Amino acid sequence: DESELLTVPDGWKEPRFTKDDNPRGLLEESSFATLFPKYREAYLKECWPLVEKALGEAHIKASLDLIEGSITVCTTKKTFDPYAVVRARDLIKLLARSVPFEQAVRILQDDMACDIIKIGTLVRNRERFVKRRQRLIGPKGSTLKALELLTNCYVMVQGNTVSALGPYNGLKEVRKVVMDTMKNIHPIYNIKTLMIKRELSKDPDLRMQSWERFLPKFRHKNLAKRREPKKKSVKKEYTPFPPSQPESKVDMELSTGEFFLRESVKKRKKMEEIKVKQAEALTRRQEQRNKAFIPPKEKPLMKKTTKG
Numbered sequence: 001d002e003s004e005l006l007t008v009p010d011g012w013k014e015p016r017f018t019k020d021d022n023p024r025g026l027l028e029e030s031s032f033a034t035l036f037p038k039y040r041e042a043y044l045k046e047c048w049p050l051v052e053k054a055l056g057e058a059h060i061k062a063s064l065d066l067i068e069g070s071i072t073v074c075t076t077k078k079t080f081d082p083y084a085v086v087r088a089r090d091l092i093k094l095l096a097r098s099v100p101f102e103q104a105v106r107i108l109q110d111d112m113a114c115d116i117i118k119i120g121t122l123v124r125n126r127e128r129f130v131k132r133r134q135r136l137i138g139p140k141g142s143t144l145k146a147l148e149l150l151t152n153c154y155v156m157v158q159g160n161t162v163s164a165l166g167p168y169n170g171l172k173e174v175r176k177v178v179m180d181t182m183k184n185i186h187p188i189y190n191i192k193t194l195m196i197k198r199e200l201s202k203d204p205d206l207r208m209q210s211w212e213r214f215l216p217k218f219r220h221k222n223l224a225k226r227r228e229p230k231k232k233s234v235k236k237e238y239t240p241f242p243p244s245q246p247e248s249k250v251d252m253e254l255s256t257g258e259f260f261l262r263e264s265v266k267k268r269k270k271m272e273e274i275k276v277k278q279a280e281a282l283t284r285r286q287e288q289r290n291k292a293f294i295p296p297k298e299k300p301l302m303k304k305t306t307k308g
Contacts, residue, residue, distance in 0.1 A: 007207075014110060022080045031074035032089035036096035041066060047101040054105050055091070058084040062092070071096065090114045094165065098158040103165060106154075115171045120160030122182040129182075133157060136181045143187050147177060150194040189218050 036044065044051075048064055055062045059078040064071055073088040087108050094104040094114055106112050123129040137144050137157055148155055151173045153166030164174040177190045193215055200211050253259040258266065 016110065017081050017083075019080045022082070025077060026075055026079055026082060029075050030085045031072060032085065032092070033070050033072040034089070034092050034096050035068075035070050038069065040096060040098065041069070044071070044095060050101055050105075051091070051095070054108060055088055058088070058108060060084055060088045062088070084108075094163055097156065097161055097163045099154075099156050099163050099165065103154045103156075106165060111167060112165065113168050113171055115164045115175055117162040117164065117175055117178050118160065119162055119178065119182050122179075132182055132184065136162070136178065136187055138187075143191070146191050147174065147187065147194075150191065150198060189216075192216060 044064060045066070052062055055073065058081060059076050060073055061076050062071065062073045071092040073085060073092055075085050079085070090107045090113075091104055093116060094107060095101065097116060107114050119133065120129075123132060135143070138146075144155055144157065147153075151166060151170035153164050153170040153174050155165075155174055156163040162174075162178050164171050166174075173190075173194060177187050180190055181187050196214055196216070197211065200206055200214060247255075250259065258269075261269075
């Protein structure tokens with residue numbers, strides 16, 4: 001049955017990678033380095049013995065340079081797990097991004113992963129960015145705590161980044177919520193969807209069905225609509241040829257035949273046109289004056305009916 005093939009048996013775990021799987025070790029030395037801010041220096045000096053001890057179990061060498069402000073991890077001759085140095089790289093990244101050692105050391109487990117989401121460049125306005133980042137944290141950290149409980153991830157909001165640590169499925173959900181919050185979509189909508197999905201996953205009958213009908217659909221409210229201009233300019237079709245040159249006064253006279261008339265005839269014709277225009281203007285003014293003498297329409301009187 002297809003549903004049985006997709007289901008992981010209860011209690012099954014992926015076997016650990018041991019020295020028997022790679023007895024000869026690694027051929028080349030791999031190393032990773034990362035910088036950390038000045039304010040993390042005191043904490044890193046305090047917890048550095050614990051970091052060395054945790055990485056020493058995986059045969060990874062770590063060095064802390066306080067002058068340059070960098071942490072370096074590299075493989076040794078005893079290292080047998082090729083992916084251990086990548087996990088060590090993630091560990092020093094998390095420590096540099098203000099994640100406490102107690103949480104960051106969990107990255108060395110096989111079923112754990114991390115994601116550092118950069119949110120600094122998503123919003124241009126600084127005030128708007130601070131508001132949306134605070135919206136992600138919530139009042140007294142309640143929104144962030146709800147997100148951690150639903151995704152089984154540890155989430156740390158620090159400066160221009162959000163550090164997340166947990167299983168792969170949870171990290172995908174955390175990234176979606178963070179990116180949506182920065183796009184001005186409130187995290188409560190995504191948290192509500194996650195809560196419904198969590199309840200639906202408990203029902204084995206719904207495993208092979210679509211959950212679209214159960215999930216809420218939120219509509220976008222466009223409160224501030226863009227005002228449209230009164231006069232819309234319609235773009236004309238592009239033509240490579242320039243527009244035709246307008247006719248000059250001489251060309252117009254030639255086409256009508258006025259050019260060949262005598263000066264006296266031209267003057268007489270011009271005077272006639274002026275007189276016509278004057279007569280039209282006079283009639284318009286007379287109509288405007290007569291409007292004041294036109295009586296308004298009276299309303300018809302309603303006859304009173306006497307009740308018998």
